[in-house]
Amino acid sequence: MATQRDAGESVVTGTAAAASDRAGEGAAEGDPGASPDARPAGTAAPDADVAVVRARARAIPEAAVARLAVYLRVLSDLSDDGVVTISSEELSVAAGVNSAKLRKDLSYIGSYGTRGVGYDVNVLVGQIERTLGLTRKHKVAVVGIGNLGHALANYGGFPSRGFPVAALFDVDPDLEGIPVGGVPVHHTDEIVRVCGELEITIGVIATPAQGAQAVCDGLVQGGVRCILNFAPVVLQVPDNVEVRKVDLAVEMQILSFHVARRDDAASGPEAARVGDGANPDRDEVNGVVVSK
Numbered sequence: 001m002a003t004q005r006d007a008g009e010s011v012v013t014g015t016a017a018a019a020s021d022r023a024g025e026g027a028a029e030g031d032p033g034a035s036p037d038a039r040p041a042g043t044a045a046p047d048a049d050v051a052v053v054r055a056r057a058r059a060i061p062e063a064a065v066a067r068l069a070v071y072l073r074v075l076s077d078l079s080d081d082g083v084v085t086i087s088s089e090e091l092s093v094a095a096g097v098n099s100a101k102l103r104k105d106l107s108y109i110g111s112y113g114t115r116g117v118g119y120d121v122n123v124l125v126g127q128i129e130r131t132l133g134l135t136r137k138h139k140v141a142v143v144g145i146g147n148l149g150h151a152l153a154n155y156g157g158f159p160s161r162g163f164p165v166a167a168l169f170d171v172d173p174d175l176e177g178i179p180v181g182g183v184p185v186h187h188t189d190e191i192v193r194v195c196g197e198l199e200i201t202i203g204v205i206a207t208p209a210q211g212a213q214a215v216c217d218g219l220v221q222g223g224v225r226c227i228l229n230f231a232p233v234v235l236q237v238p239d240n241v242e243v244r245k246v247d248l249a250v251e252m253q254i255l256s257f258h259v260a261r262r263d264d265a266a267s268g269p270e271a272a273r274v275g276d277g278a279n280p281d282r283d284e285v286n287g288v289v290v291s292k
């Protein structure tokens with residue numbers, strides 16, 4: 001049995017990761033010598049390279065995968081606006097990532113750009129889509145149509161990004177047949193049948209913790225292999241099923257940690273070493289920096 005993966009957890013694996021990291025180091029736009037994989041702008045990896053794309057994808061750190069999704073959103077907008085090429089600096093500003101990190105992220109998918117030209121927008125869109133597995137069709141089911149489920153079902157941004165919400169489920173009989181975002185709510189008893197018939201690929205769990213494992217089991221039985229879990233519980237799934245847990249409070253705690261660390265750094269190296277006796281005027285109590 002596999003358990004769920006939290007945001008930030010690395011998926012880097014052994015040798016491939018090390019090789020990929022090395023390829024990324026020093027690889028710069030317009031530096032065709034940076035990797036044997038460098039291609040001229042405007043050329044996509046041929047189909048024969050699909051295995052290579054998959055092997056690379058397995059070695060990409062989770063944080064870089066999240067950033068690739070951000071680059072894809074930015075690049076798709078640029079493509080819609082008719083932009084043909086973009087430099088790494090422009091793309092990094094648009095994506096809110098520093099350009100060295102961006103070049104390293106793109107090196108994971110074998111994309112190095114061309115000096116003086118930058119990246120071909122459509123080629124890069126195709127490469128990122130292949131890496132993220134977005135060339136497959138996805139259909140989403142949301143289970144638990146309360147506050148969160150309503151918001152997710154009504155959000156218009158999913159279909160345009162390739163994730164149409166095709167089915168909704170709730171245990172509350174009063175919700176049965178009521179359309180939310182144009183999709184009728186089914187009773188949870190129908191999960192296995194409806195998910196199988198509609199070939200749902202992604203299940204979103206927005207139920208209270210108590211019912212979440214049974215909901216997850218139903219989704220898996222209905223053929224769903226990707227689960228996005230909002231419920232505050234760790235789900236058990238078979239090895240061929242991928243689970244991601246979303247916890248906004250954890251994200252806020254991480255933000256809080258980074259701000260606290262930045263404040264410590266701004267106060268000088270001594271402040272960052274509180275609690276080790278370095279600064280006799282400051283100490284740490286239950287993780288909180290205090291002045292004596």
Ligand SMILES: NC(=O)c1ccc[n+]([C@@H]2O[C@H](COP(=O)([O-])OP(=O)(O)OC[C@H]3O[C@@H](n4cnc5c(N)ncnc54)[C@H](O)[C@@H]3O)[C@@H](O)[C@H]2O)c1
Pocket residue numbers: 143144145146147148149169170171172188205206207208209210211212215229230231232246247248249
């Ligand atoms: N991870 C996060 O960042 C985050 C943020 C908000 C909410 N949540 C979690 O999401 C879940 C939903 O939150 P909410 O505010 O929408 O709650 P809610 O009470 O408004 O809605 C819950 C819905 O789930 C339905 N439900 C209950 N048991 C069910 C079952 N076994 N099968 C199917 N449906 C069932 C209820 O009828 C209700 O419609 C909770 O577990 C909450 O803790 C997580």
